[in-house]
Amino acid sequence: MAEKYSDVPKEVGKICSELTYGTWRKQSGWSPLTVDIAEGTRFTDSSGKEYLDFSSQLMCSNLGHGNKKIRDAIYEQLTKFEYVQPGYATKIRAEVALLLKEILPRSLTKYFFGSSGTEANEAAIKTVRMFFHKERKTKIISNYNSYHGSTAGSISLTGDFRRIPVDTYYSVSGIVHSIPPYCYRCPLKLKFPECNLACADYNEYLIRNEGNIGGMIVEPVTGTNGVIVPPDGYLQRIREITKENDVLLIADEVMSGWGRTGKWFAVENWNVQPDVLTTAKGITGAYLPLSLVATSKKVSDYFEDNYFAHGHTYEAHPVSLAAAKAAIEEYKEKNLIARSSELGKELGRRLEELKEKHKSVGDVRSIGLFGAVELVKNREKKTPFNVYEEKLEGKTLTTDRVSKKAMEKGVYINNWLNHFVIAPPLVISEEELSRGLDTLDECLKISDDEVA
Numbered sequence: 001m002a003e004k005y006s007d008v009p010k011e012v013g014k015i016c017s018e019l020t021y022g023t024w025r026k027q028s029g030w031s032p033l034t035v036d037i038a039e040g041t042r043f044t045d046s047s048g049k050e051y052l053d054f055s056s057q058l059m060c061s062n063l064g065h066g067n068k069k070i071r072d073a074i075y076e077q078l079t080k081f082e083y084v085q086p087g088y089a090t091k092i093r094a095e096v097a098l099l100l101k102e103i104l105p106r107s108l109t110k111y112f113f114g115s116s117g118t119e120a121n122e123a124a125i126k127t128v129r130m131f132f133h134k135e136r137k138t139k140i141i142s143n144y145n146s147y148h149g150s151t152a153g154s155i156s157l158t159g160d161f162r163r164i165p166v167d168t169y170y171s172v173s174g175i176v177h178s179i180p181p182y183c184y185r186c187p188l189k190l191k192f193p194e195c196n197l198a199c200a201d202y203n204e205y206l207i208r209n210e211g212n213i214g215g216m217i218v219e220p221v222t223g224t225n226g227v228i229v230p231p232d233g234y235l236q237r238i239r240e241i242t243k244e245n246d247v248l249l250i251a252d253e254v255m256s257g258w259g260r261t262g263k264w265f266a267v268e269n270w271n272v273q274p275d276v277l278t279t280a281k282g283i284t285g286a287y288l289p290l291s292l293v294a295t296s297k298k299v300s301d302y303f304e305d306n307y308f309a310h311g312h313t314y315e316a317h318p319v320s321l322a323a324a325k326a327a328i329e330e331y332k333e334k335n336l337i338a339r340s341s342e343l344g345k346e347l348g349r350r351l352e353e354l355k356e357k358h359k360s361v362g363d364v365r366s367i368g369l370f371g372a373v374e375l376v377k378n379r380e381k382k383t384p385f386n387v388y389e390e391k392l393e394g395k396t397l398t399t400d401r402v403s404k405k406a407m408e409k410g411v412y413i414n415n416w417l418n419h420f421v422i423a424p425p426l427v428i429s430e431e432e433l434s435r436g437l438d439t440l441d442e443c444l445k446i447s448d449d450e451v452a
């Protein structure tokens with residue numbers, strides 16, 4: 001860790017919590033950790049205490065902190081010009097587009113840049129609706145147990161409880177929720193493979209009976225809601241159904257992209273070619289805000305002769321694109337996609353061990369360096385420790401207590417309702433991976449003690 005270079009005044013945390021909003025929470029009781037400096041897989045708070053970043057902050061700092069090449073690339077672009085309006089061409093925009101063409105699924109050939117995953121999904125909704133404007137096929141299917149963003153359209157796509165406080169008066173119409181491929185808690189109470197992928201097939205029923213469905217959005221591996229890896233065949237079946245019914249398939253790879261699952265993009269794990277792919281987070285390794293909507297030729301051809309009624313001031317921001325170019329080069333040079341797949345095997349093995357050992361662990365799931373540990377109060381009944389209403393009330397959850405203990409031991413592990421999302425920077429060493437998992441192992445004693 002580099003030397004501490006700034007003295008953070010003590011009142012910083014207090015000022016931030018009093019004068020700025022903490023996201024996704026009741027505001028009272030927010031006493032944020034003040035971060036002073038971050039480097040590699042570590043960050044340090046204002047007291048000088050160091051933490052291993054076991055979740056890449058919000059599953060986005062994939063390349064670790066303080067990467068010199070990305071910092072220099074940002075600076076270099078700034079020395080030329082910081083911004084020109086998106087109607088102009090820039091060298092950096094062309095360079096990033098060419099790199100994307102190399103690494104994205106081959107179906108995706110034209111790109112729109114935004115600033116966040118939320119914006120990308122908002123743009124994806126509009127893209128589908130503009131594309132099927134004449135046919136009036138404006139409805140979009142999205143799964144429960146998903147997260148797609150916080151604005152009107154993207155929170156409407158969202159299938160988890162974050163949609164509920166703003167439902168009805170804020171959401172956009174025409175979003176139809178469907179059954180997620182969540183085998184541990186199958187909503188249909190079936191078991192894979194005997195289920196024959198009934199959750200996937202249900203979408204055919206939905207498309208036929210609902211009418212006017214133009215799109216279906218899926219997280220190829222569901223992120224925040226528990227790293228739900230679909231059973232083999234699910235995404236392929238969804239692709240078949242959407243193709244047969246002339247429905248555009250949108251892969252939301254905001255979290256699952258950029259090597260997280262051991263492939264550049266998660267859809268590659270099942271050889272699925274979507275019509276639209278949205279992503280953000282790891283595209284710049286979180287060095288600057290940037291998102292992407294990548295579309296197939298079928299979609300982009302439509303807009304050759306039809307008005308593309310969308311845009312932002314900061315679309316294709318040159319400095320963010322400079323960060324993306326350097327980030328993509330870093331993923332390649334450091335061979336991080338293969339590394340995620342390789343280290344992922346060890347992560348998977350260790351997670352299975354945790355499940356064996358801890359009675360509060362109901363299920364573990366992982367793919368690449370993307371893992372979840374789901375806690376239960378009762379293994380047989382799969383009773384969750386907490387329900388979402390408690391999260392909305394601001395109650396301290398069992399996973400909060402475990403994560404807090406891990407922080408005390410110097411490891412940051414992101415927790416959400418009843419699970420932890422383990423998503424370390426792809427540059428993590430084997431020793432660090434092991435240390436993070438050892439810490440989680442020790443801290444799970446807290447949830448074991450709370451088992452009914």
Ligand SMILES: Cc1ncc(COP(=O)(O)O)c(C=O)c1O
Binds near residue numbers: 119121219224252
């Ligand atoms: C799958 C998915 N989609 C969309 C979003 C929203 O992205 P952002 O927070 O950059 O707006 C997220 C954020 O976590 C996400 O995980």
